[in-house]
Amino acid sequence: MKQIGDRFFKPYIVRKQIEERIEALGQEISADYEGKEIALISVLKGAFMFTADLVRSIRVPVDIHFIQLSSYSAEQSTGKVTEVIGLNGLLAGKQVLIVEDIIDTGLTISVLHKKILQENPADIKIASLLLKEDVYSGSLKIDYLGFAIPNRFVVGYGLDLNELGRNWPEIYQVNN
Numbered sequence: 598m599k600q601i602g603d604r605f606f607k608p609y610i611v612r613k614q615i616e617e618r619i620e621a622l623g624q625e626i627s628a629d630y631e632g633k634e635i636a637l638i639s640v641l642k643g644a645f646m647f648t649a650d651l652v653r654s655i656r657v658p659v660d661i662h663f664i665q666l667s668s669y670s671a672e673q674s675t676g677k678v679t680e681v682i683g684l685n686g687l688l689a690g691k692q693v694l695i696v697e698d699i700i701d702t703g704l705t706i707s708v709l710h711k712k713i714l715q716e717n718p719a720d721i722k723i724a725s726l727l728l729k730e731d732v733y734s735g736s737l738k739i740d741y742l743g744f745a746i747p748n749r750f751v752v753g754y755g756l757d758l759n760e761l762g763r764n765w766p767e768i769y770q771v772n773n
C-alpha cells in the first residue's frame with residue numbers, strides 16, 4: 598500500500614504486466630510502420646515513463662518529440678484555452694504517433710489531435726497506456742492501447758496525484 602496525503606493506493610498493474618504489454622505494443626507498432634519513420638509525440642508529464650519504455654521496444658526509426666499542454670482561462674472568455682507547448686511546425690508530411698499516459702473523457706486527446714492536424718502530417722495515430730473505457734466519449738480511435746481500466750483513479754508509472762507518485766514503478770489504484 599502507498600500513500601499520498603490522506604489517500605491510499607493499492608498495487609493494480611504490476612511491473613511484469615506493464616513490461617509484457619509494452620513489448621507487445623512495440624512489436625505491433627514496429628510491424629505497422631515497417632519501412633517508415635515515426636514522428637513520436639510524447640505528452641508530458643504523464644507519458645514520460647511509458648514513452649521511455651515503449652521506444653525501446655520499437656524497431657523502426659523514431660524521432661521523439663515532447664510536448665506539454667497548458668490550459669488557462671482567457672481574460673475575455675468563459676471557456677478554457679489549451680495551449681500546446683513544444684510543437685515546432687516540423688510535422689508536415691510525417692507519420693505522427695501521439696503517446697499518452699491515460700485517456701479519460703477524451704477531451705485532452707481531441708484538442709491535441711486537432712492542433713497536430715493543423716501541422717499537416719501524413720498520418721496521426723494514437724498510443725495510450727491506459728483508457729477509462731466507460732468514461733471515454735471521444736470519437737478518435739485509440740490505435741495502440743495498453744490497458745482498458747475502470748473509472749477509478751490510478752497513480753504511478755508517470756501518472757500523478759497532485760504531482761506526486763509519478764516515480765512509482767508500477768500502477769496503483771485508489772483504495773476506496
Ligand code: IMP
Pocket residue numbers: 643698699700701702703704705706749750751752756757758
Ligand atoms: P481527459 O481529457 O478527460 O481524457 O483526461 C486526460 C488527463 O486527465 C490525463 O492526461 C491525466 O492528466 C488526467 N487523468 C485522468 N484520469 C487520471 C487518473 O486516474 N490518474 C491520473 N491522472 C488522470
